[in-house]
Amino acid sequence: MPLTTPPRPHNLFEYLPELAEHSRLAVRLHPREGAPRTDESSVGGPLLWPADEPRPLCRLAHDPIGERPLAQALRLRFAKEDRRLFEARTGPFDQQRQEDAERELMLRIVQEAHPGFDPGDPVPLIPVAQLYYRDVPGLPWPDRYDLLQILWCPLNHTGSQTITPYCPAFQVRWRMAAEVEMQAAEAPQPVMCVEEYMPRPCVVRPELVTEFPNYDDLPEHLQEAVTDWEDRIGDGVDYGFDIALAPGWKAMGHGGCWSLYEPYPMVCECGAEQLPLLTAASGEFDSGTVSWQPIEEANAGWSLSDPVGVHLGRGNKFQLHYCPESEHHTNRTEIF
Incomplete structure (x- = not known):
């Protein structure tokens, strides 16, 4: 069943047409508990994995x-x-x-x-998201790939230049699905985990939406214009919560609202600004973002507020960025 975001309380383009040049398309994934297959897009579901490709392991330092x-x-x-x-x-x-x-x-x-278990051994990564390009428009390099797979280690990490401390560490795979001639057997499971990093298997109902930058990422004159607009409207609508950034799990777009740190550009080692690829969220909506609940689930109350069951930090969002110059450049992460 397709899921549809309700219209936003106001059409910002009518009031601030200049915002259009700063808008981006995002894909709300709308994960819902289910039994996804390897030939389907999913969150926390099984991956289409080649039998001759080793499953990835995390060899980074872990914090217990x-x-x-x-x-x-x-x-x-x-x-x-x-x-x-x-x-x-x-x-x-x-x-x-x-x-x-x-x-x-x-x-x-x-x-x-588990006789012989050593807490210092490499840890098998677990599936976080599998996104087929046919379901998620706008993913990078559609001339070379039609499948994006994202995995993470379900343990805490001490942090590095590209990994946010005390959060999962990602790995990314870009594929052409037709090249996977023989699928691997069932993936190995880690012996230990942080339970909050283990997503429930979910099917997805992707929906294309328009996002605007976080308030702090706007040029100064647009920040002032947005503040004036909120004062003039006077109905309590908040630019960030109600208009700019869709909550929940999503691909592309602008991603998250800076709350833990002062905003800074996510810059690749090549000098290019990195862009959001996947936003993993601690829930689909909360009391401040309930207006984004899909029209088709308007009477579901809070029962679908957290289908994935992943909790990052203290209810934060975790965002994976990619370099638009090359898929081989190092991905970076941030927590919001």
């Missing part, structure tokens, strides 16, 4: 904060043992000592279930 065993049975067992550990504690509470004891307990339980 937030790690838990992947298997449900192990998570339940850890919860029970962790509770006993907490109840057996005596004396003043020492948070660091408690965290160290929990990690030791977790590692012991995991090693019992």
